[in-house]
Each structure stands twice: as structure tokens, then as C-alpha cells.
Amino acid sequence: MTDPAPSADSAELAQFGYAQTLDRRTGRFASFAVAFAFVSIATGIFTTYGSVLNSSGPVGIWTWPIAVVGQLAVAFVLGALASRIPVTGYHYQWMSRLANPVLGWIIGWISFTFLAIVVVAVDYTIASTILPVLLNYESTATIAWVMTAAVLTLQGLLVAFSTPWAERVNNSLVTLELIGMATLTVLLLVVAAVRGDMTVANLFSKGVVPAEGFWSIGDWTSAGPWMLGFLLGAFTIVGFESAANLAEETHDPERVVPRAMWQAVLASGVLGFLFIIAVTLAAGDPVALAESGTPIADVIEATLGSVVATLLLLMVVLAIFACGLVIMITGVRLTWAMSRDERFPGWQQWYQISPRFRTPLKATLLYFCLAQLILAVFAHSETALFTLFGAATLLPAVMYASTVVLYLIKRNTLPHNNKFDLGAWEIPILVVAVVWLVFELALFRDASFKEAWAYVLIMVAIGAAYLGYLLVSRGARGLSMPDMHSIDAELRE
Numbered sequence: 001m002t003d004p005a006p007s008a009d010s011a012e013l014a015q016f017g018y019a020q021t022l023d024r025r026t027g028r029f030a031s032f033a034v035a036f037a038f039v040s041i042a043t044g045i046f047t048t049y050g051s052v053l054n055s056s057g058p059v060g061i062w063t064w065p066i067a068v069v070g071q072l073a074v075a076f077v078l079g080a081l082a083s084r085i086p087v088t089g090y091h092y093q094w095m096s097r098l099a100n101p102v103l104g105w106i107i108g109w110i111s112f113t114f115l116a117i118v119v120v121a122v123d124y125t126i127a128s129t130i131l132p133v134l135l136n137y138e139s140t141a142t143i144a145w146v147m148t149a150a151v152l153t154l155q156g157l158l159v160a161f162s163t164p165w166a167e168r169v170n171n172s173l174v175t176l177e178l179i180g181m182a183t184l185t186v187l188l189l190v191v192a193a194v195r196g197d198m199t200v201a202n203l204f205s206k207g208v209v210p211a212e213g214f215w216s217i218g219d220w221t222s223a224g225p226w227m228l229g230f231l232l233g234a235f236t237i238v239g240f241e242s243a244a245n246l247a248e249e250t251h252d253p254e255r256v257v258p259r260a261m262w263q264a265v266l267a268s269g270v271l272g273f274l275f276i277i278a279v280t281l282a283a284g285d286p287v288a289l290a291e292s293g294t295p296i297a298d299v300i301e302a303t304l305g306s307v308v309a310t311l312l313l314l315m316v317v318l319a320i321f322a323c324g325l326v327i328m329i330t331g332v333r334l335t336w337a338m339s340r341d342e343r344f345p346g347w348q349q350w351y352q353i354s355p356r357f358r359t360p361l362k363a364t365l366l367y368f369c370l371a372q373l374i375l376a377v378f379a380h381s382e383t384a385l386f387t388l389f390g391a392a393t394l395l396p397a398v399m400y401a402s403t404v405v406l407y408l409i410k411r412n413t414l415p416h417n418n419k420f421d422l423g424a425w426e427i428p429i430l431v432v433a434v435v436w437l438v439f440e441l442a443l444f445r446d447a448s449f450k451e452a453w454a455y456v457l458i459m460v461a462i463g464a465a466y467l468g469y470l471l472v473s474r475g476a477r478g479l480s481m482p483d484m485h486s487i488d489a490e491l492r493e
Helices: 004-014 028-039 041-055 058-084 090-098 101-135 141-161 163-195 200-204 231-236 240-249 253-281 295-304 306-340 361-378 382-413 423-443 447-474 485-492
Strands: none
Touching: 028 163, 028 240, 028 253, 028 306, 041 058, 041 101, 041 163, 041 231, 041 253, 041 295, 041 306, 058 090, 058 200, 058 231, 058 240, 058 253, 058 382, 058 423, 090 101, 090 240, 090 306, 090 382, 101 141, 101 306, 101 361, 101 382, 101 447, 141 163, 141 306, 141 361, 163 253, 163 295, 163 306, 200 253, 231 253, 231 382, 231 423, 240 253, 240 306, 253 295, 295 306, 306 361, 382 423, 382 447
């Protein structure tokens, strides 16, 4: 007996002008796992907690719940769009179909540049920070380069040759991260309480940060110390909308994808905050801890012993691998989606689906080579890599703000699908999302992000040049989306 769901999903996709070319294999947990792996609280907290200790002190952790609420509101808004436009390409598709293809191309290019650099930034953390501690060796730029290249290669092979295996690996690693983070949180709280090592005052300590001017909002080129604490949540809780980029491979995406997005943010937010609280309570002297390059691992080792600390580092390595794997999947799907619409450089090659592996094989090869090129160019310059990391934090905020503004403008004309709708909560959620994104973007006025802004502007300029070529060679009508009559008709009703 034929399952009616695939045919129904294919018919829905046909309304947007596309034939079903990717296999629909992704279920509810796999969709959630994609969103959760991109967020990766183990990755974000491990790599950012130390910088928060130095910029805001331990008290900076209280910015986390605010960031979670803000990003949760954003997730609901993006979920509403994902439910109405369940097509691979996420921000690119939403902006192209509801604003215009030119703006859609710009946001698609920004999304692509973000995904191309963030996979390098994430994977480089394994080789430069964690493995040297885990395996007790002194890292060099060359060693970090080689090991990061190896991690990228393994991820590329999974994405290129088997989507089912890539999902199986990701599902397993996400399950491990959920269990591991929950277990570590409980162990930290119980053991520290039994030993009497909990320091409640840490939760309100400014640590190494001077008290004078701490609560200042800063000036035109700098953010105050307490504001910089928000980078912990802003850096970590991003990428949840990656589930939408597998919409054409997901069963019932109008219902499954939005839920995966907000559930990933909520799970990450609650579990992540409990873990941060536990670590901070057991941190001992926060001033001394701020000097460590791996403060989370130090707290775990001091409280639970070296064996558990080693297991933590291993879990973080696996979590980062899953995060990079999902980033690569997302970047490849975006490249493929833009190429399918004939608006990505060299699109004739990248839109093809491998008949043997049922994956965008050539798009994967392009994305993999670009990531390796970025790594090769920047691997021997720590300053340049920090610029990339800053850009990887900045770009999602730009993408979210653009898309939320789009939803705000178009919300009264969006069709209802009875599968995911904000209903009476729409206005309050939009208010929270807009306020949060304005505040988040204000963080990036800090002078430390000057080079990151320069990188963003350079990439936008490159994209604008190619966009100009498309407009000259095809004209504005040549950039129209494939067969938009269906959604246009719905929007007019």
C-alpha cells in the first residue's frame, strides 16, 4: 500500500514550482536533531563561557534567559514562515517570495557566506582548543590546520554520499549531548553541594571586571560590560532554522519543521542555563578561573575528577562534530536551492542530484572546497580567524532581523495553513522578537567587531557584483522565482 504522505508533500512542493527530487526521509526527531545540533549548547557554552567571565564576570550568565526568550520569539516567527513556505533555501526562499527576488538573493548570499565561514570556525575549535587538552599535546597552527581539514573531510564524505547516514550520526550525537549535559548538570550540583563547594555569591560576582561603569550601555563604539554578556546567548542560540533547509526532505514539513525549531531553542535554553548555573556555583574563584583557556573543563575536573573531565571534552568534540556536520548540510542545501533557481555562480553544476547517492553531490564538493580554501587562507593568522568568528556571530543577527522585518510587513497577507499559526500571540511575539534583535544588533557596534563588519561588507560587495551581472544579463524578470502563481494567488485572497 502506498503511503499518502509523500505524494501530499510532493503536491505541496509542486505549488511552489518545483518537482520532488530529494528523498523525504527526515522525521520529527531528525528534524529536531538538526536544529539542536546547529545550536549545540555544549559547543557554544564551552567556547564562549571564558570570554564572558572576562568581559562581564560570572554575573553575565543572567543575560542567558533574556537571550533565550528573544531567540524563542524569533524561532516562532521563522517557524510561521517555514510552515507557509516549506521549501529548501529557508531565508533565501522566504525573502524572494514575499519581498522580491533581488532582496532574496542578497539574504541568500549573506546566509551562504555565514554558513561557509561558520563551519570552519566551529571545526577549528576542535583542533585548536579541545584536542590539545584532551590528548595532552602542544598545538601549532599547522597541526590545527591539518586536523581541522580532516574533520571537514569526514563531514563532507557523510554529506556527499549518504543523507540517511548523516542523519543517523547526527541523531546519535544529539542524543548523547542531551544525556551528557543533563547528567553533568546533576552531578555538578549534587557533588558540589555534598562537598560544600557551592559558592552562591559567584552568581552575582563581577569577577575580574571593574564595578565602575559595569551597568553602562557604553557609547557609539563600545558596549558596556553587562551588555557583552549577551554574546554568550547570541553566539550559542543560533541556527535553529536549519531544520527549514531540509523542508523538501521532511515528512509533513509545515507541521514538523516549526516545532523542531522552537523546541530546539527551548530545550537548549533550559538545559544550557541549568548547566551554566551549575558550573558557576562550582567555579570556586572566578578571578582565577577567568585566566584559564578551558574554564568549563577545569571546573568539571576540580569537582568530578579527571576522568569525567576527559569524558566532557570527548562529548564536546562529538557535539562540535555534529554541529559542523549540520552546518555543512545546511550550506549545501542552500547552494543547491539557489543553483536550482539559476542564480548561483556555476549553477549548471551545483543543482544536480546524484542518481546514485540521492544527494546534491556536486554542491557538496563546492561547499567542501570553499571551506578548505577559507581554512587554508586564514589558518596561520589567529587574528584573521577571530575576525571570522566575530562575523559568524554577527551574520545570523542580520539574517534574523531582515526576515522578521519581512514577516512584520507581510503578516496580514500570509495565508493560514492550520498547521502552525501564531494566532493571538502574534503581536506579543513580534514585539519581543523586534526588541531583542534591535538590542542584539546594538551589541555589534562594539569596536571589537570592526573587522567582522569589514568582512561582512566585503562579502556583500562580492555578492552585489554578481547580482549586478544577473540583472544586466537577464533583466529583473529573469530573477523571478519559479512558478509563483500559487502563493501569489493565496496572498491576494
